Amino acid sequence: MMRAQVCSSDELSFLMEAHDGLSAAIAGRAGFKGLWASGLSIACSLGYRDANEASWSQVVDIVGRIVDSSQLPVLVDGDGGFGNFNNARLLARKLRQCGAAGVALEDSCFPKMNSFVGDRHPLADIDEFSGRLRAVKDTVADDLILVARIESLIAGHELDEAICRANAYADAGSDAILIHSRRTAADEIFAFTRAWQNKLPVVIVPTKYYRTPVSAYRRAGISTVIWANHSMRAAIAAMRQVCSRIIAEENTASIEPSIATLDEVFELFKYNELANAEARYLPHHTELK
Ligand code: SPV
Ligand code: MG
Secondary structure, three states: OHHHHHOOOOOOEEEEEEOOHHHHHHHHHHOOOOEEEOHHHHHHHHOOOOOOOOOHHHHHHHHHHHHHHHOOOEEEEOOOOOOOHHHHHHHHHHHHHOOOOEEEEEOEOOOOOOOOOOOOOOEOOHHHHHHHHHHHHHHHHHHOEEEEEEOOOOOOOOHHHHHHHHHHHHHOOOOEEEEOOOOOOOHHHHHHHHHHOOOOOEEEOOOOOOOOOHHHHHHOOOOEEEEOOHHHHHHHHHHHHHHHHHHHHOOOOOOHHHOOOHHHHHHHOOHHHHHHHHHHHOOOOOOOO
């Protein structure tokens, strides 16, 4: 299932960001067929910065909630794997256990910093990072899709550097390449896809170059587009608005029409299923003593 979503260049597919059980359920209801467990969004929902402040086990726990509440294939943002090859393979094993479909590992150094914060992030050594990828592949084999994420362009290097890393990461057993860019146009993404020629399927994250139409990605033979943080950012805007309105108005009447009803909350998490199960499994005549 996830293999078709991230590892096929035949048809463009989309992964929607989720950072908890609620955002995962909403994305599933909307019709997305796969999810991206975003490191930035998960950190944000925990009140942490996207700098490996959340521990790997906190991330694994949240991924478990995302998997359970959506039943969708989930590609997990594993950052750099939380250390060296040993931490990366442990993370991958635990992600497989909690039902994730894949993990993306980036060639950053621990602790990482979000790709859009600061300049010239240090990159991992190519051979060392390839070892991280090989260790993950040797541990989880084909049970977990392995996406190798290249931060060369983010770090200000040339296309050649990115292609050199893509070749090394393909040789290390990756199933797909995620090429990231911080430019507001997709030019360097297309330069990459032209040079790479889909030697492995390509995954992109058009957070900054959001004006590019998806038809251009189809033409370039890109496999997967990740909408990486949009539910989290929508939630921030909505929560900010509702908080300031309630502070100002000391009343919630005016906001009621613009927020979800409680019925929607109960429906989203199937409260009626629980009522039916109670009728089936609880004794019918419990007497108060
Ligand atoms: C994330 O969603 O955490 C990502 C994408 O890794 S980005 O924030 O663009 O680095
Ligand atoms: Mg991330």
